[in-house]
Amino acid sequence: MSDDDSAAFARDVRMATFRLSRRLRAQRAVDTVTDSQLAVLAALLYGGLRTLGELAESERITAPSMNRTVNCLEEAGYVTRTPDAEDRRRVLIELTDDGRRLMEETQRRRDAWLEDALGELSEGERTALMAAVPVMRKVAER
Amino acid sequence: MSDDDSAAFARDVRMATFRLSRRLRAQRAVDTVTDSQLAVLAALLYGGLRTLGELAESERITAPSMNRTVNCLEEAGYVTRTPDAEDRRRVLIELTDDGRRLMEETQRRRDAWLEDALGELSEGERTALMAAVPVMRKVAER
DNA sequence: TATTGTTATACTCTATAACTATA
DNA sequence: TATAGTTATAGAGTATAACAATA
Numbered sequence: 481m482s483d484d485d486s487a488a489f490a491r492d493v494r495m496a497t498f499r500l501s502r503r504l505r506a507q508r509a510v511d512t513v514t515d516s517q518l519a520v521l522a523a524l525l526y527g528g529l530r531t532l533g534e535l536a537e538s539e540r541i542t543a544p545s546m547n548r549t550v551n552c553l554e555e556a557g558y559v560t561r562t563p564d565a566e567d568r569r570r571v572l573i574e575l576t577d578d579g580r581r582l583m584e585e586t587q588r589r590r591d592a593w594l595e596d597a598l599g600e601l602s603e604g605e606r607t608a609l610m611a612a613v614p615v616m617r618k619v620a621e622r
Numbered sequence: 623m624s625d626d627d628s629a630a631f632a633r634d635v636r637m638a639t640f641r642l643s644r645r646l647r648a649q650r651a652v653d654t655v656t657d658s659q660l661a662v663l664a665a666l667l668y669g670g671l672r673t674l675g676e677l678a679e680s681e682r683i684t685a686p687s688m689n690r691t692v693n694c695l696e697e698a699g700y701v702t703r704t705p706d707a708e709d710r711r712r713v714l715i716e717l718t719d720d721g722r723r724l725m726e727e728t729q730r731r732r733d734a735w736l737e738d739a740l741g742e743l744s745e746g747e748r749t750a751l752m753a754a755v756p757v758m759r760k761v762a763e764r
Numbered sequence: 765t766a767t768t769g770t771t772a773t774a775c776t777c778t779a780t781a782a783c784t785a786t787a
Numbered sequence: 788t789a790t791a792g793t794t795a796t797a798g799a800g801t802a803t804a805a806c807a808a809t810a
Contacts (some may be wrong), residue, residue: 491733612758620642622645
C-alpha cells in the first residue's frame with residue numbers, strides 16, 4: 481500500500497469509527513446506565529476485575545476518571561466498595577444484586593436498534609463486519 | 623443467525639466500536655483542534671456545507687450542540703459567520719485561511735498513530751478492516 | 765405560524781494536579 | 788519513597804427548553 485493509500489485508509493477507519501460510535505451512543509435503548517458504566521459492570525461480572533486500578537487500566541482511562549464512574553454506580557446502588565483486608569490501600573469493587581440484574585437486563589435490551597440495523601445488512605456485509613471486529617479490538621488494545 | 627447470535631454480534635460490534643473510538647480520540651497527534659471541530663472544518667472544505675443546520679444534520683447532532691462547536695472554531699479564528707443576504711435567518715459559516723491551513727496540516731499529521739497501528743496488521747487483517755469501513759458507514763447513516 | 769439560529773442550563777466523560785492513607 | 792485511591796477543578800461534547808429574528 482502506498483503512503484497516500486495508508487493515510488487515506490487511516491482516515492476512513494477513524495471517521496467510520498467515530499460516526500458509528502456516536503450513532504450507537506445516541507441510539508441506546510436503556511437510559512438508566514451509560515455505556516461507560518455498563519462497561520464497568522461487564523468488567524466486574526465477566527472480566528474478573530475488582531479494583532479501581534484494574535478497571536481504569538482495562539478501559540484505558542485514568543484512575544480519577546474511573547473513580548467518578550464508580551461513584552455514579554455506587555450512588556445508584558449497583559456496586560459496593562470494600563477495603564481489601566490484605567492491602568488496605570486497595571478497595572474491592574463488587575456488583576450488588578441490583579447491579580447484576582441491571583447488567584443482565586440491559587444486555588438483553590440495549591442493542592435492539594443495532595440488531596435491527598445489522599439485520600438489514602446483506603449476508604456479505606454482515607460477514608465483513610464480523611471479520612473486522614477482532615481487528616478493531618486488536619488495534620484498540622495496542 | 624439465531625437470536626442469541628445476533629444479540630452477541632451486536633454487542634461485539636458496539637464494544638469494539640467504542641473501544642477503538644476512545645483509543646483514537648486519546649491518541650490524536652494534534653491538540654489544537656478536537657475531532658468534532660475537525661469534522662466541521664472538513665465538512666466546510668470538502669462537503670460544501672455552509673449553514674449551521676446543514677452542519678448539525680450532517681453530523682447528526684442538535685443545532686445547539688453544533689453552535690457550541692462553531693463558537694469554539696470562530697473564537698479560535700478558524701471560521702467566520704456572515705448573515706446570508708438572501709435569507710437573513712441563515713448564517714453562512716466559512717473557513718478562514720487559518721482554518722484551511724489547519725485542516726490540511728492536521729489531516730497530514732493526525733493519523734500517524736493509527737497508520738502505524740494499521741501497518742502492524744497482517745494483510746488479511748487490513749483487508750478485513752477495509753471491507754468493514756463502508757458497512758460501518760452504512761449502519762451509522764441509517 | 766414555521767424556520768433558523770442562539771442562549772441558558774445541565775449532565776457525562778475525560779483529563780491533570782494535588783492530596784490521603786498505606787506499604 | 789512508592790503505590791492505590793480520592794478530591795478538586797476544568798474543558799469538550801452532548802442534550803432539552805426557551806427565546807429572537809426572519810420568512
